[in-house]
Amino acid sequence: MWLKKVRQLDIDSNSGFAKRVLLLSLPSAFVFIMLVILNLLEPYWALLSYASVVVFTMVFMIPASSEMQQVKNYISKLATDTADTDFKLNLSEQEAKDIADAVNSMHKFWLYKTDALEAQTISDTAVLDTLPDPILMIDRSGNILGANLASRQLLDADITEKNVENVFNSNNFINAVNKVLKKESDAESLVFYAPGGLNKKMYAHIKQLPWFSKGRTVAVISLYDLSKAMTVEKMQSDFVANASHELRTPLSVISGFIETLQTSAKNDEQARETFLKIMADQAEYMSQLIENLLSLSRIELSQDKLPDEKTDVCKIVKEAAEALSVKAVARNMSINLDIADKIPTIIADSQQIKQLVQNLLDNAVKYGVSPSEITVSIKLSEQIPASKTFNVAKGKAVAISVNNKGPKISADDLKRLTERFYRMQTHKDLNIKGTGLGLSIAKQIIMRHRGNLTVSSTNYNGTTFTVYLPIKIKD
Ligand SMILES: Nc1ncnc2c1ncn2[C@@H]1O[C@H](COP(=O)(O)OP(=O)(O)OP(=O)(O)O)[C@@H](O)[C@H]1O
Ligand SMILES: [Mg+2]
Structure with a gap:
């Protein structure tokens, strides 16, 4: 047993074991020296007795030193983080056990603290990354x-x-x-x-x-x-510049004619008639432009509010076709309706859907060839085609298609049709009136309804605008 302890005791030079043994046996050495000096003990008995005191001290100290050595090694290992905290020390001395327990609970506390700190750092990094x-x-x-x-x-x-x-x-x-x-x-x-x-x-x-x-x-x-904010700012200033330009042109025409009527054409009855007609047209265009600009800003302001009215698309389409039939007849055109069975009502903004259908039909009447037929069809669609630039609703939709006959629209023009103030050169050359805002208004309305707009154009079939409107708006 004692030998086992000695073997276990990996006494290193710094342990102070020898020093402590000598120190503990020192008082008995004095006692023996005194006894020899006083002739009360023979020197060889004194030496023998002192040797036995040293041996006894060693025997009593070895277990404690061995355990303290174990605890010391264990703490050193903990400090380098290589120790297993569940590792059981082979201790029999109560004090050594208490020290080991105290060290263990301190180590566990710091491990817990380190884990908490690590978790906090990870969550802080995740928050910063979002x-x-x-x-x-x-x-x-x-x-x-x-x-x-x-x-x-x-x-x-x-x-x-x-x-x-x-x-x-x-x-x-x-x-x-x-x-x-x-x-x-x-x-x-x-x-x-x-x-x-x-x-x-x-x-x-x-x-x-x-x-x-x-x-x-x-x-x-x-x-x-800042580049995104600057792009938005540029778009806004371009928009104001375009709107001002569009308003300034008819205004300068009107001012020019007023001046002519006040001076050179003052007494020219025929010229007055012609000029007044042009001025009335320009004034009409200006009021249409202002109306469209106000409409556009109203719709943009309503973008964040989801529509919530029960809307009968078929009724709106029939009424719009009726309203535009006079203009269509004037151009030798007719409007045909092709409405599928069981088209449900949708949740929408009825007023805006009316404006949307009117804009598309008005374009078909204006830009379709004369004489020809316009076809408006309403069908159910299983889903809305995805858009790269805005979110579309999931689920079933009502698809309204407006087709007019006419030459194919080029791919470049097709891409730009919904841009504000964009008008195709052919139509400007043909002097067909328009503000270039009808389709951008349509697009804003469709975006608010989480729907989508597709356009196809061929020489044979003409141009078809299809609007998809969700039955119920689900993002
Ligand atoms: N059905 C169509 N067929 C051929 N071209 C079209 C058709 N619809 C629109 N376009 C072209 O797209 C342009 C933009 O149309 P949009 O409705 O936005 O403006 P507009 O019709 O010119 O003006 P407004 O709608 O204010 O009367 C038109 O000027 C026209 O060149
Ligand atoms: Mg239009």
Whole structure:
């Protein structure tokens, strides 16, 4: 047993075992020396007795030292994270057991803390990655410590550990970062161009982290891509420019004729008749244009609100065909209806569907050849064809097709028909009146209803616009 303990005891030079044995046996050494000096004990008995004290001390100390050695080795292993916490130490001394238990529970507590910290870091990274805008975290020297998914996609997958000076080639941007890092400023904002010839105008906000954040990150850079907002802004200013131009043209015609009527044609009865007719036409065009512009903005404003009226598409189509029949007859055209059985009512905005059908029928009457037939058909469709640019509803739909005869529309024109103010040159040359807004209004209405619009055009069949409207709007 004792030998086993000795074997177990891997006494290393630093354990102090020998020192402790000597120290414990020192008082008895003094006692024996005194006894020899006083002639109360023979020197060889004193030596023998001292040797037995040393042996006894060793025998009593070996188990405790052996266990402390085991605990020490175990703690060293825990420190390097290679120990198995469920590993059972072979301890018999109560104190050694208590120390081992205390160390074990401390280790378990830190393991739990580490796991919690790791989980928090993973969830923080996931949250940052869901943000659509790039975010960078930098240290005191401007090294990038962290980058969310958006910034890795914009800049580089291996952006971390690079210095901002090597990533961004804008002096203004680097100066702003340095100002924040040197604590000359708490936050800086600026507009600059994204690196790597991306030609993207970016807005950057560089913000110092509060003093109580103890990590290596000292500042956060948030970037916002301004190109999308600029495109929308450009579209809006183009729209205003187009609308103003469209209004200015008839207005200048009217002003010109007013001036002529006030001067040279003052007493010319025949000229007055002709000019007044042109002025009335131009005024009519202007009011149509204003009406369409207001309509377009109203529909755009209603985009976020889903339609909720029970709508009878067949009734709307019949009424629109009736209303446009006079204009059609004037062009030697007729409107045929081909309505399938059991077309259900749909959930829609009845007023907007009426406007949509009228716009399509009006185009068919205006741009179809004379004489010819226009056919409006209503069918049930199992689904709505997908769109690349907007969301369409899932499920069954009602499909309204308006066909008119006429020459094939080129692919280039087909792509642009729903653009605001776009009109085909052939129709402008033929002096067919129009604002170029009817189809863009139709498209906005269809988008609000989560439907879709398809156009096909051939020389033989003419042009067919098909509108798909969901029976119930399900995204
Ligand atoms: N059925 C069609 N056949 C041939 N071309 C068409 C047809 N519908 C539209 N287009 C072409 O598409 C252009 C845009 O049509 P849209 O309805 O948006 O404007 P518009 O008819 O010119 O003006 P508005 O609708 O205000 O009277 C038309 O100018 C025309 O060139
Ligand atoms: Mg039109």
